[in-house]
Amino acid sequence: MSTTIPVIVRVLASSVSVAGKAGKIVRDVMSKGELGIVEKGKDDYQTEADRSAQRCIIESLSAQYPKVNIIGEEDNPDTEGDISSEWLAVDADKEILSIECPSFLKSVKEEDIVIWVDPLDGTSEYTQGFLEHVTVLIGISVNEKPVAGVIHQPYFKTLIDGEKKLGRTIWGLQEVGVGGFTAAPPPDSLVITTTRSHSNPIVEKALQVMNASQILRVGGAGYKVLQLLEGVASIYVFASPGCKKWDTCAPEAVLNAAGGKLTDILGNYYKYGASEGKPNKTGVLAAVNGELHNYALTRIPQELKDKLASNK
Numbered sequence: 001m002s003t004t005i006p007v008i009v010r011v012l013a014s015s016v017s018v019a020g021k022a023g024k025i026v027r028d029v030m031s032k033g034e035l036g037i038v039e040k041g042k043d044d045y046q047t048e049a050d051r052s053a054q055r056c057i058i059e060s061l062s063a064q065y066p067k068v069n070i071i072g073e074e075d076n077p078d079t080e081g082d083i084s085s086e087w088l089a090v091d092a093d094k095e096i097l098s099i100e101c102p103s104f105l106k107s108v109k110e111e112d113i114v115i116w117v118d119p120l121d122g123t124s125e126y127t128q129g130f131l132e133h134v135t136v137l138i139g140i141s142v143n144e145k146p147v148a149g150v151i152h153q154p155y156f157k158t159l160i161d162g163e164k165k166l167g168r169t170i171w172g173l174q175e176v177g178v179g180g181f182t183a184a185p186p187p188d189s190l191v192i193t194t195t196r197s198h199s200n201p202i203v204e205k206a207l208q209v210m211n212a213s214q215i216l217r218v219g220g221a222g223y224k225v226l227q228l229l230e231g232v233a234s235i236y237v238f239a240s241p242g243c244k245k246w247d248t249c250a251p252e253a254v255l256n257a258a259g260g261k262l263t264d265i266l267g268n269y270y271k272y273g274a275s276e277g278k279p280n281k282t283g284v285l286a287a288v289n290g291e292l293h294n295y296a297l298t299r300i301p302q303e304l305k306d307k308l309a310s311n312k
């Protein structure tokens, strides 16, 4: 591979390839039927698919980019023994490699990059059979900001020449744009997307004040941001500390590249440096454009914002 291609573009191209491989692992674990569920905490599970997909992504990327700081959701992916060489992805997506790198990212070095990996976003939904909600998330940050990201959907179905194909990979790069799907404008009426499996009274209060025509309850931060990008929903509201940096880094990067905005419930951006705390303590507020984001921000009562801010 030519070393004249800037490292950020190579890392994104490798992430697109490895996300597809991780998606295959997610499907394979499900079809074998032994999920190996471990309870990490309240309403917080890990399966064999989370563990294996994380190993595939982190070992593949760190073999190619040893100086990049890679942080994954799962603490104890089975670290014993070598992983199957079948799982090591060393290829890079050709289409991404041909992208013209934005000038402000051309001189980024490996050691300037922090990658946040969520090997399986929407684990609750995965275990309950809502498979289209499941995504693999690889978020690439530089100087604490999410500049590129990959959202892979292992169970997305397409028909190619009459043949069913599973899986699609959406990507975004700041100042370049997005790919892997067809973007659509937001719906005419106000449709909000939110958690399906992690609600609580404050989350519900923040939804009530939106004056929405419809509230969609689906799994995963990745899937909810895809709904924004594809014109299914207008705003993603989650007034709770449950999401972590690996949940929002890739979705935020892709949404930004498409002209959207993701912040906490107070309207502040999260920082994605390696030393940042993992929890997104002040919730998630995302919209497909700044105007809708601002609408939601102004509707959330100060009292509710103060309550979330007291978690900090």
Ligand SMILES: Nc1ncnc2c1ncn2[C@@H]1O[C@H](COP(=O)(O)O)[C@@H](OP(=O)(O)O)[C@H]1O
Pocket (backbone or CB within 6 Å): 042, 043, 044, 045, 073, 118, 120, 121, 122, 123, 124, 194, 195, 196, 197, 198, 218, 219, 220, 221, 238, 240, 241, 242, 243, 244, 247
């Ligand atoms: N109260 C909570 N406890 C643990 N994880 C939470 C949580 N609220 C949200 N999350 C995590 O945030 C992601 C999006 O949540 P949701 O689907 O509810 O919108 C999920 O990621 P994972 O499935 O990768 O763990 C989920 O586990």
Ligand SMILES: [Mg+2]
Pocket (backbone or CB within 6 Å): 044, 045, 046, 073, 123
């Ligand atoms: Mg999890």
Ligand SMILES: [Mg+2]
Pocket (backbone or CB within 6 Å): 118, 120, 121, 122, 220, 221, 246, 247
């Ligand atoms: Mg997640």
Ligand SMILES: [Mg+2]
Pocket (backbone or CB within 6 Å): 050, 073, 118, 119, 120, 121, 122, 123
């Ligand atoms: Mg996860």
